[in-house]
Amino acid sequence: MQIKNDLVLRAARGEKVERTPVWLMRQAGRILKEYREVRNSLSGFKELVETPELAAEVTIQPVDILGVDAAIIFSDILVIPEAMGLQYEMIEKKGPIFPETVQSTADINRLNVAEANDLRYTLDAIELTKKQLNGAVPLIGFAGAPWTIFSYMVEGHGSKTFSKSRRMLYTDPVVSHQLLQKITDSTINYLKGQVAAGADMIQIFDSWAGMLPREHYQEFSLRYIRQICEAIDEVPITVFAKGAFFALEDMVDLPCNTIGLDWNMSIEEAKRIFPNKTLQGNLDPCVLYATPEKIEEETLNMLSRFNGHPHIANLGHGVYPDTPPENVKYFIDTIKKSQLITS
Amino acid sequence: MQIKNDLVLRAARGEKVERTPVWLMRQAGRILKEYREVRNSLSGFKELVETPELAAEVTIQPVDILGVDAAIIFSDILVIPEAMGLQYEMIEKKGPIFPETVQSTADINRLNVAEANDLRYTLDAIELTKKQLNGAVPLIGFAGAPWTIFSYMVEGHGSKTFSKSRRMLYTDPVVSHQLLQKITDSTINYLKGQVAAGADMIQIFDSWAGMLPREHYQEFSLRYIRQICEAIDEVPITVFAKGAFFALEDMVDLPCNTIGLDWNMSIEEAKRIFPNKTLQGNLDPCVLYATPEKIEEETLNMLSRFNGHPHIANLGHGVYPDTPPENVKYFIDTIKKSQLITS
Numbered sequence: 001m002q003i004k005n006d007l008v009l010r011a012a013r014g015e016k017v018e019r020t021p022v023w024l025m026r027q028a029g030r031i032l033k034e035y036r037e038v039r040n041s042l043s044g045f046k047e048l049v050e051t052p053e054l055a056a057e058v059t060i061q062p063v064d065i066l067g068v069d070a071a072i073i074f075s076d077i078l079v080i081p082e083a084m085g086l087q088y089e090m091i092e093k094k095g096p097i098f099p100e101t102v103q104s105t106a107d108i109n110r111l112n113v114a115e116a117n118d119l120r121y122t123l124d125a126i127e128l129t130k131k132q133l134n135g136a137v138p139l140i141g142f143a144g145a146p147w148t149i150f151s152y153m154v155e156g157h158g159s160k161t162f163s164k165s166r167r168m169l170y171t172d173p174v175v176s177h178q179l180l181q182k183i184t185d186s187t188i189n190y191l192k193g194q195v196a197a198g199a200d201m202i203q204i205f206d207s208w209a210g211m212l213p214r215e216h217y218q219e220f221s222l223r224y225i226r227q228i229c230e231a232i233d234e235v236p237i238t239v240f241a242k243g244a245f246f247a248l249e250d251m252v253d254l255p256c257n258t259i260g261l262d263w264n265m266s267i268e269e270a271k272r273i274f275p276n277k278t279l280q281g282n283l284d285p286c287v288l289y290a291t292p293e294k295i296e297e298e299t300l301n302m303l304s305r306f307n308g309h310p311h312i313a314n315l316g317h318g319v320y321p322d323t324p325p326e327n328v329k330y331f332i333d334t335i336k337k338s339q340l341i342t343s
Numbered sequence: 344m345q346i347k348n349d350l351v352l353r354a355a356r357g358e359k360v361e362r363t364p365v366w367l368m369r370q371a372g373r374i375l376k377e378y379r380e381v382r383n384s385l386s387g388f389k390e391l392v393e394t395p396e397l398a399a400e401v402t403i404q405p406v407d408i409l410g411v412d413a414a415i416i417f418s419d420i421l422v423i424p425e426a427m428g429l430q431y432e433m434i435e436k437k438g439p440i441f442p443e444t445v446q447s448t449a450d451i452n453r454l455n456v457a458e459a460n461d462l463r464y465t466l467d468a469i470e471l472t473k474k475q476l477n478g479a480v481p482l483i484g485f486a487g488a489p490w491t492i493f494s495y496m497v498e499g500h501g502s503k504t505f506s507k508s509r510r511m512l513y514t515d516p517v518v519s520h521q522l523l524q525k526i527t528d529s530t531i532n533y534l535k536g537q538v539a540a541g542a543d544m545i546q547i548f549d550s551w552a553g554m555l556p557r558e559h560y561q562e563f564s565l566r567y568i569r570q571i572c573e574a575i576d577e578v579p580i581t582v583f584a585k586g587a588f589f590a591l592e593d594m595v596d597l598p599c600n601t602i603g604l605d606w607n608m609s610i611e612e613a614k615r616i617f618p619n620k621t622l623q624g625n626l627d628p629c630v631l632y633a634t635p636e637k638i639e640e641e642t643l644n645m646l647s648r649f650n651g652h653p654h655i656a657n658l659g660h661g662v663y664p665d666t667p668p669e670n671v672k673y674f675i676d677t678i679k680k681s682q683l684i685t686s
Contacts, residue, residue: 158503160501163628163665166627166629167629170627170630170633170637171632171633171634210607213606213627213659214607214609216627217607243553243586245588246588246607246608264553264556264560264589265589284509284556285506286509286510286512286513289506289510289513290514291514317504320506
């Protein structure tokens with residue numbers, strides 16, 4: 001199906017665009033009252049993830065309500081460990097908890113390599129969303145980077161230091177690589193399924209990239225992200241490695257189209273490092289708490305700093321749940337009106 | 344009093360030293376069973392902070408047991424907001440909680456500028472420690488950077504995003520500066536008191552530096568750190584801005600002697616950026632979970648990378664509480680035996 005507004009896809013491929021496209025990480029979520037209504041009618045977050053009709057509904061909400069240039073399928077990065085055999089629970093206001101964790105080769109041997117069909121509910125949600133979007137905007141699929149998934153599987157929950165998972169990289173690199181490879185194989189199967197189901201683009205989220213020293217990042221994260229990028233060659237890929245300022249130089253030859261920047265990475269430095277990649281980001285999400293004047297000023301400043309480089313506008317982090325939706329809309333509208341500045 | 348082992352002080356001043364000195368952030372703490380014995384005999388963490396005899400005892404423990412080249416006074420960065428009028432509680436395994444937070448100019452007006460004597464218990468602990476150390480090694484005093492203290496006072500507790508405190512910088516920069524100035528004035532009074540009580544050196548901890556975009560870091564953090572460095576000119580100062588990779592260039596002309604590096608900052612880049620400053624750090628604390636062979640390999644590798652530059656060996660973060668103390672000792676001994684490599 002022909003996509004009517006394909007600005008994000010063209011920007012990802014480095015083609016010339018009439019204006020900078022925009023979407024937001026976590027746009028399908030708690031910032032919208034329409035999302036909260038759906039969510040509150042259910043027993044929990046996972047019911048929403050696992051019910052294709054509802055996942056499709058909340059995926060499309062920000063396209064209709066906020067006017068973003070792309071949808072991103074509503075799901076969670078932790079569906080992969082679950083499909084591998086490690087159940088998780090999502091605790092309200094606390095985050096995910098894995099009652100069992102992975103500590104040894106024996107634990108790893110008990111895990112499956114997930115097949116795409118093990119995550120049928122997400123693939124169904126993608127098919128349904130594509131049908132309902134009817135070509136309005138592209139649909140982004142996603143997965144967590146293997147290192148980030150590994151962290152949760154070893155740690156069992158979020159952490160300030162992720163010292164248990166980082167510890168394993170030093171104390172048991174062989175076991176670490178075994179687990180990372182199994183996660184990677186699962187993720188490739190899953191993302192191939194997402195593309196077959198209709199995802200027009202893929203984003204890899206490495207949320208805990210910033211915890212590793214550079215050498216470990218190369219060995220235990222980037223190596224596996226590279227395998228994923230090499231395997232998924234049908235659609236543009238974006239890699240967002242939050243906090244991995246130290247690894248940008250190492251990502252230059254990663255076979256992906258777009259690099260996501262967080263809000264304290266330097267736009268000028270990223271343009272210099274990545275002459276042949278599109279950049280995505282990177283407004284501080286806290287700007288969206290400010291007045292319309294301040295939002296406009298900071299947004300135009302960001303656009304002018306990216307000017308001359310292929311760019312997909314976004315925040316430098318997922319939008320914070322208590323952000324006023326009218327401010328999010330103002331950010332999006334500011335970008336959409338700014339073609340004179342960025343062309 | 345003449346200090347017998349003044350390696351840390353001489354390294355901080357950029358003087359030639361016989362070998363690289365070493366100490367660890369959080370060395371006086373839960374890694375030592377001798378600390379836990381003292382701590383468990385008390386009602387809480389704050390009782391230990393506020394009892395000079397016990398604070399002195401745990402401050403000296405790592406000098407005796409681990410053989411570090413400096414002691415750092417046992418205290419907490421949150422004594423400053425408390426002395427300003429904002430009480431906190433330290434919740435076991437959770438961290439600090441402020442029942443009341445600062446949100447407005449009226450709230451700020453209710454706060455005092457702390458005087459050194461408001462924190463008499465820390466000054467007494469410093470005097471006592473100096474007496475008991477009897478010149479064996481230097482004693483480091485410390486305080487939190489104003490931005491980090493501000494974050495806790497606005498947020499009320501730790502946070503993954505610190506979005507409330509970051510929000511205030513955008514929505515109310517005037518109020519933000521009022522609070523930051525009041526914290527800074529309090530911190531200067533406190534640190535002058537620490538120096539008068541005998542602290543041989545001062546370290547500023549900016550734990551949440553990495554949350555800010557560069558421009559905000561300059562305006563809302565570095566500006567106040569600079570005021571502190573300018574005011575405390577009697578002893579060497581170390582600034583450790585965790586996660587502030589983006590601000591290193593802005594710290595070149597900060598009037599301090601030493602820059603602390605976290606474990607994912609590049610040693611080579613820091614040497615290039617700071618030709619005239621001592622560097623402190625920066626081994627990944629997770630290395631200390633590994634085998635002696637691995638600890639030695641990684642430690643010697645770090646030393647050789649700093650080689651030729653004034654250096655105080657340390658971890659890139661506070662030592663994690665579950666680190667085996669014998670591994671900490673092995674790290675320290677490896678550095679002490681390494682003079683041939685670093686000279």
